Amino acid sequence: MRLTKATSLIIIAISVPIAIELRTVAGFFNIELPLIAVAIIEFLFLGLMFVLYGLYGEKDNSVSP
Amino acid sequence: MATASQRTFVDRFPDEAAVVKANFLVAFVALGIGAFFGLVQTLHRTNIVRVIDSADYYTMLTGHGVLLAIVFTIFFLCGFFHWAIARSLDRPAESKLFSWAWFGLMTTGSALAAIAILGGLVPNLGISADVLFTFYAPLQAHPIFYIGLAMFIVATWLAGADWFLSYRVWRKDHEGERIPLQTFMVLTTMIMWYIATIGVAVSVVFFLIPWSLGLIPSVNPLLTRTLFWYFAHPIVYFWLMPAYMMWYTILPKLSGGRLFSDPLARVVFLLFLLLSTPVGIHHQYLDPGIAEGFKFIAMTNTMFLLLPSLLTAFTAVASMEHGARQRGGEGYFRWLGALPWRDPAFTGMAFAGILFAAGGFSGMINAGMNINYLIHNTLWVPGHFHLTVGTAVALTMMAGSYWLVPQLTGTKLYSRPIGLLQVTMWFIGMVFMSNAMHRAGLAGIPRRTAEPQYQNFDFVTPIGSIFELRVQIALGGTLLFLSVVLFLFNMLLTSLGEESDRPVDEYLPAPLSGAEGSPRILDNLTMWTGIAVLLVILAYTLPVAAIIQNGGGLFGGGLPVPATISAGLDLATTALTGAVNTLVGVIA
Numbered sequence: 001m002r003l004t005k006a007t008s009l010i011i012i013a014i015s016v017p018i019a020i021e022l023r024t025v026a027g028f029f030n031i032e033l034p035l036i037a038v039a040i041i042e043f044l045f046l047g048l049m050f051v052l053y054g055l056y057g058e059k060d061n062s063v064s065p
Numbered sequence: 066m067a068t069a070s071q072r073t074f075v076d077r078f079p080d081e082a083a084v085v086k087a088n089f090l091v092a093f094v095a096l097g098i099g100a101f102f103g104l105v106q107t108l109h110r111t112n113i114v115r116v117i118d119s120a121d122y123y124t125m126l127t128g129h130g131v132l133l134a135i136v137f138t139i140f141f142l143c144g145f146f147h148w149a150i151a152r153s154l155d156r157p158a159e160s161k162l163f164s165w166a167w168f169g170l171m172t173t174g175s176a177l178a179a180i181a182i183l184g185g186l187v188p189n190l191g192i193s194a195d196v197l198f199t200f201y202a203p204l205q206a207h208p209i210f211y212i213g214l215a216m217f218i219v220a221t222w223l224a225g226a227d228w229f230l231s232y233r234v235w236r237k238d239h240e241g242e243r244i245p246l247q248t249f250m251v252l253t254t255m256i257m258w259y260i261a262t263i264g265v266a267v268s269v270v271f272f273l274i275p276w277s278l279g280l281i282p283s284v285n286p287l288l289t290r291t292l293f294w295y296f297a298h299p300i301v302y303f304w305l306m307p308a309y310m311m312w313y314t315i316l317p318k319l320s321g322g323r324l325f326s327d328p329l330a331r332v333v334f335l336l337f338l339l340l341s342t343p344v345g346i347h348h349q350y351l352d353p354g355i356a357e358g359f360k361f362i363a364m365t366n367t368m369f370l371l372l373p374s375l376l377t378a379f380t381a382v383a384s385m386e387h388g389a390r391q392r393g394g395e396g397y398f399r400w401l402g403a404l405p406w407r408d409p410a411f412t413g414m415a416f417a418g419i420l421f422a423a424g425g426f427s428g429m430i431n432a433g434m435n436i437n438y439l440i441h442n443t444l445w446v447p448g449h450f451h452l453t454v455g456t457a458v459a460l461t462m463m464a465g466s467y468w469l470v471p472q473l474t475g476t477k478l479y480s481r482p483i484g485l486l487q488v489t490m491w492f493i494g495m496v497f498m499s500n501a502m503h504r505a506g507l508a509g510i511p512r513r514t515a516e517p518q519y520q521n522f523d524f525v526t527p528i529g530s531i532f533e534l535r536v537q538i539a540l541g542g543t544l545l546f547l548s549v550v551l552f553l554f555n556m557l558l559t560s561l562g563e564e565s566d567r568p569v570d571e572y573l574p575a576p577l578s579g580a581e582g583s584p585r586i587l588d589n590l591t592m593w594t595g596i597a598v599l600l601v602i603l604a605y606t607l608p609v610a611a612i613i614q615n616g617g618g619l620f621g622g623g624l625p626v627p628a629t630i631s632a633g634l635d636l637a638t639t640a641l642t643g644a645v646n647t648l649v650g651v652i653a
Contacts, residue, residue, distance in 0.1 A: 006407040006485055013416070013489045017496040020537075027528040035533060 011049055015042060074152065074472040074571060081151040082473045084164045088144030089470065091172055092137045092462075093553055099132035100549035107498070107542030110515055111535040122515035123195040124185035130198025131182060134304070134454055135217070136175050141462045142307045143171070143224050146251045148469065149310065150228045153247035154235045164227055171220035177213030181206060197513065201268070201293040202286040208277040211269050218262050218269075225255035243580040244588050246327055247314055253334040254306040256594050257299055260601060261342050264295030272620070285621035287354040287612050294345035295605065302341040304454050306334065308461040312381045312414060314573060315465060319411040320388025320404055324576035325380050328583030333380075335587065336373040339597050340366060343604030350437045354615055359608040360434055366604065367432040374425055381418060387577065409484030413464020416492040417457050420499075424452030427503060442513075445506020448499045456495050463552050464488055471569040476562035478569070479555050487551040490544050498541025501534040508534075 019042040026033045075082040102125040108114040109122055117125065147164070151157060158164050184192030184207065194206035200214070228251055232244070244252070272284045272292075313333075317324045324330065346363035349355055386400055394403030405411045427449040430436050440446065467484050471477055478484065508526040510517050517524075524531050586592070613619055 004407070005482070006412075009485060009489050010406050010412065013492050016493050017500065020496065020500055023528050032528075035529070 007053070008050070012046060015045055015049075019045070072571065073475055073566075073568060074148065075475045078151045078157050080161045081147055081157055081164075084158075084161075084168060085144040085148045085469075086473050087168055088140045088147065089466070089473070091175065092140035092144065093556060095132040095136035095140065095175070096459075096549060097553050099129050099137060100546050102126075102129040102132070104542055104546040107539055110517060111539040112516070112518060113535070113539045119515035121186060123197065123513075124182060124193070126513065127185070127195055127197050128179070128182045131178060133459070134198055134300075136179075138304045138454065138458060138462070139217075139221065140171065140175075142303070143168070143221070145307050145310075145462075145465070145469070146224070146228060146254075148473075149247040149251055149314075150231050153245035154231055156231060156235060158227055159230045159234055160227075163223070163230075167220045167223035167227060170223065171217055174213045174216030174218075174220060177209045177216065179213075181210035181213065199293060199297070200273075201289040202273070202276070202284045205277055206273075208274060211274045211277055215266070215269050215274070218266055221258065222262070225259065228252070228255065243585075246324075246330060246576070246580065247310065249331055249588065250306065250310045250313070250334050252590060253338045253593070254303065254310075256590065256597070257306075257338045257341050258303050260594075260597055261296050261299035261303070264292040264345075265297075268292035268296075281620055283621045285613065285616040285619060287352060287616050288609070288619065288621075290349065290352065291346070291355070291609060291612055294348040295342065296345070298345040298348060299341040301453065302337050304458040306337060308417065308458045309333070309377055311461050311465045312377065312418065313384075315468060316381060316411070316414045317384035317388055317576075318573050319408060319414070319468065320385045321392040322384060322388025322390075323574045325383040325387060326578040327576040327580045328578065328587065329376060329380050330576075331580070331583065331587045333373040333376050335593055336376075337370075338593055339600060340370050340373070342597065343600045344370065346604075346608060347432055347434075347437075350434055351441050354612055355608055356611060359611075362604065364432060364434045368429075371425070371429070378418070378422065385415070407481065407485065408467075409481055409488050410464050410468040412485060413467070413488035413491075414461050416488055417460040417464065420452050420460075420492065420495060421457035423499075424449055424457060427452065440506050442511060443506035444502045444510045444512050444517075447512050448502030448506055451495060451499045451502065455499075456491070460488060460491050460495075463491070466552075466556060468569055468571075470556060470559055471565075472571050474560045474562070474568070475564045476559055476568055477565045479558035479562055483551055483555050487548050487555065490548040490551065494541045494544025494548060496541070497537045498545065501537035501541065504528075505531070505534045505538070510534075 019038055022038055022041065023033045023035075105117060106122060106125055106129060109117060109119070147158070178194070181192055181194035184190045185195050192207045192209065194200075194210035196204040196206045196210070200206060200210070228248075232248055232252060235248075268289050272281075272289055275281045276284050313324055313330045344363050344367045346355060346360055347367045350360055350364075385404060386394075389400035389403040392403045392405075394400030404415070406415075427445070430440060431446065431449055467478055467481075504526060505524075506512075508524045508531065510524050510531075526534065
């Protein structure tokens with residue numbers, strides 16, 4: 001699946017709740033993550049995803065209905 | 066032979082399409098106004114921007130709740146059900162005039178209620194209805210608010226009669242056939258609605274209207290609360306069932322496949338018919354006038370309601386997986402990538418389903434009697450229902466519109482990328498807002514408050530800060546408002562577009578497992594209605610009897626006494642003994 005604008009949007013959307021709850025999960029282990037750290041992690045994650053998709057993404061096999 | 070253009074709904078059923086469009090128009094106008102009120106509120110209570118008086122906050126809160134949770138959802142539902150009945154029975158409504166009559170009555174009732182609410186912003190007018198969405202006593206509204214609501218409810222009854230009439234005529238020509246799935250879903254939902262609205266009809270007509278007109282001096286507040294919640298829990302399912310209907314009958318097609326199981330869908334809708342109503346007391350865990358035993362029974366009933374929702378989750382995901390594999394998807398999870406994520410109708414419904422799962426979990430906290438005490442009347446509760454009605458229902462309805470509206474207008478969707486941006490923005494906005502609301506609720510921040518900032522007292526949250534939560538709520542609320550603007554913009558330009566022969570592929574394929582393999586008793590609506598009524602009688606007779614006895618009678622006024630189960634039992638026994646004696650006397 002090749003990275004498309006739609007896929008990018010969906011990945012961003014799904015990663016937002018994960019990033020928000022990252023602080024809660026870290027809190028369970030007594031690790032206090034500052035907000036800025038979460039924002040940096042989120043941007044790094046997105047960058048990594050884009051690079052991985054760009055390098056190893058399959059050919060787009062989805063068909064628009 | 067049908068031509069391509071005749072396959073479009075508006076070409077086959079032009080009169081029905083006009084009724085559906087009219088319903089959607091009112092729904093979308095209410096959505097726009099309600100969303101604007103939501104933006105004003107979210108910025109006000111988080112203290113980011115305050116453009117209104119705090120006293121007017123409650124007017125806006127009432128407007129937000131009534132316009133979105135009642136007007137938007139139910140007008141959309143009526144339009145959607147009207148479409149579904151005509152489509153699945155393949156016949157027009159029996160009387161065009163009757164269809165327009167219930168639409169007209171609903172619109173008039175909504176307009177009266179809206180005038181009463183908005184009148185609160187003009188103090189000299191002498192009309193207000195700052196009673197919030199939960200419009201029970203002791204808060205009192207202007208009589209036209211209650212009269213408007215009564216007209217609205219009666220209009221929904223007439224709409225249901227319209228659809229039952231279509232079904233009855235269809236049945237005469239189709240002896241022995243199974244009820245088409247979408248019609249089955251409409252009819253079971255409406256039976257549930259008829260049973261549920263008895264409570265609010267009694268409350269409004271016999272208590273609130275006479276009280277607001279000054280015809281009776283007082284009401285029994287706990288009775289009106291109980292009658293309200295008798296209606297207002299099943300209304301949750303009245304909102305949800307059209308969303309479920311889209312997940313069962315439209316989402317599988319959008320995924321590229323078919324519904325996994327028709328019988329399972331029927332079982333789910335029957336379970337909602339049976340279990341939606343006898344649970345309303347779980348909203349009253351902290352009401353002192355109801356004995357704990359009754360609350361425990363309501364909690365047990367509520368937990369059974371998880372079953373149809375879990376069955377739905379299974380069926381929806383199974384249908385999506387089937388669709389993805391039809392599109393070439395493979396592997397345990399890689400099939401997810403083969404789904405049509407570029408289609409806003411699909412993506413919106415999928416996002417709605419994801420957040421509904423989160424809303425279901427927070428709902429379990431609400432439903433548990435002991436842990437409910439922790440979050441009762443806190444911001445957790447709005448956090449919960451913005452995931453359920455605010456996303457599972459509202460986002461599904463908006464996403465469904467991207468597929469439905471072109472069928473009604475005969476025009477192609479104006480912009481799929483804008484649609485995709487809109488549903489994604491809703492998802493992200495709601496994650497920000499509802500997540501922060503849940504966490505703020507755990508910190509004890511109250512709901513229904515214009516200024517939850519207090520002198521010499523700071524709320525404490527274990528992770529992050531209260532300031533961050535406020536910013537998250539304001540950011541989320543703003544994204545949600547912008548999302549509504551994009552949606553309305555897309556719908557407007559779609560309706561103004563050029564007509565197309567085939568604006569959308571509206572064919573719905575047959576389920577993988579059809580109705581023919583399931584027991585015919587599933588279609589025996591009379592029997593299921595009887596069982597649903599019996600369950601309501603069992604769940605509510607004793608609590609209502611106790612509330613009447615303990616609260617100083619039907620109209621209140623007496624001194625309240627401590628709630629016990631035996632009080633209800635005494636009153637019920639006395640009433641039953643009296644009835645038996647009378648009957649024996651008549652026979653003798």
